[in-house]
Amino acid sequence: MTLPFDAVLCDIDNVIRYYDHTELARLEEAEGLEPGTTAKVAFSDGVDGPLLRGEITKSRWRESIVRGLTGLVPEDAARRLVRAFGRTPTRADVTVVELLRRAQRHVPVVLVTNATRELAEELEPLGLLAHFGDRIVNSALVGVAKPDRRIYLRAAEVAGVPPERCVFVDDRAENVEAAAALGMTGVHFRRVEDLARALEELPG
Incomplete structure (x- = not known):
C-alpha cells in the first residue's frame, strides 16, 4: 500500500498534553485578575523565547513572570x-496517544515541541517517554523554536524522510503554516478528529 506520507511530526502541548489551570484561575480571580493572566504574561513576546531556545533557566523565566x-x-x-x-497538573490525552501509537506501527512519529530542558522529566510521569522518548525534537535542546524552519528540518531529519513526505500536526496555525511552507502536509489540531482524519489512510 502506498501511503501519502512517510512520517508524522506532532506537537505536544494542547495536542497530547493538557494543563489543568483550575487552581491557578481561582487564585487569579482572588487577586482580581482575569483567569489566564499568568500564562499570558509567561508566554508573551520576549518572556518565553529565551527559555524555549534553552538560553535561560526556568528559575530566571519565573522571575520574568513575577x-x-x-x-x-x-x-x-x-x-x-x-x-x-x-x-499546574497535567494529563495526557489517551485517545491521541493511541492514535499516534497506531501510526508508529507504519511510519516514524516524531514529537516536535517548544519546551524547556526539563521536558523529559515532565513527560515521564505521563508515560510518554516510553512511547516516544527516542524521537523528540525539543526547542530548548536544539536552540530554535517553532515557527523557525530549522526545527522542522531537524524533525524531518530525525524521522529520516524528506520534509515533503511529513505530516505536521500542531494546535497553532502559524506553526502549521511554517511547516506547510517547507512542503509538509499541515494539520491544524483543534480536536481529536483532526488527527484521526489525517491518519485515516494508515492500515488498520
Whole structure:
C-alpha cells in the first residue's frame, strides 16, 4: 500500500498534553485578575523565547513572570501565582496517544515541541517517554523554536524522510503554516478528529 506520507511530526502541548489551570484561575480571580493572566504574561513576546531556545533557566523565566505580574498585583501575590503556575497538573490525552501509537506501527512519529530542558522529566510521569522518548525534537535542546524552519528540518531529519513526505500536526496555525511552507502536509489540531482524519489512510 502506498501511503501519502512517510512520517508524522506532532506537537505536544494542547495536542497530547493538557494543563489543568483550575487552581491557578481561582487564585487569579482572588487577586482580581482575569483567569489566564499568568500564562499570558509567561508566554508573551520576549518572556518565553529565551527559555524555549534553552538560553535561560526556568528559575530566571519565573522571575520574568513575577516582574510582568508586578504592577497588576503586589509582588508577594505575583510570586504565589507563579508558584501555582509551576505546579499546574497535567494529563495526557489517551485517545491521541493511541492514535499516534497506531501510526508508529507504519511510519516514524516524531514529537516536535517548544519546551524547556526539563521536558523529559515532565513527560515521564505521563508515560510518554516510553512511547516516544527516542524521537523528540525539543526547542530548548536544539536552540530554535517553532515557527523557525530549522526545527522542522531537524524533525524531518530525525524521522529520516524528506520534509515533503511529513505530516505536521500542531494546535497553532502559524506553526502549521511554517511547516506547510517547507512542503509538509499541515494539520491544524483543534480536536481529536483532526488527527484521526489525517491518519485515516494508515492500515488498520
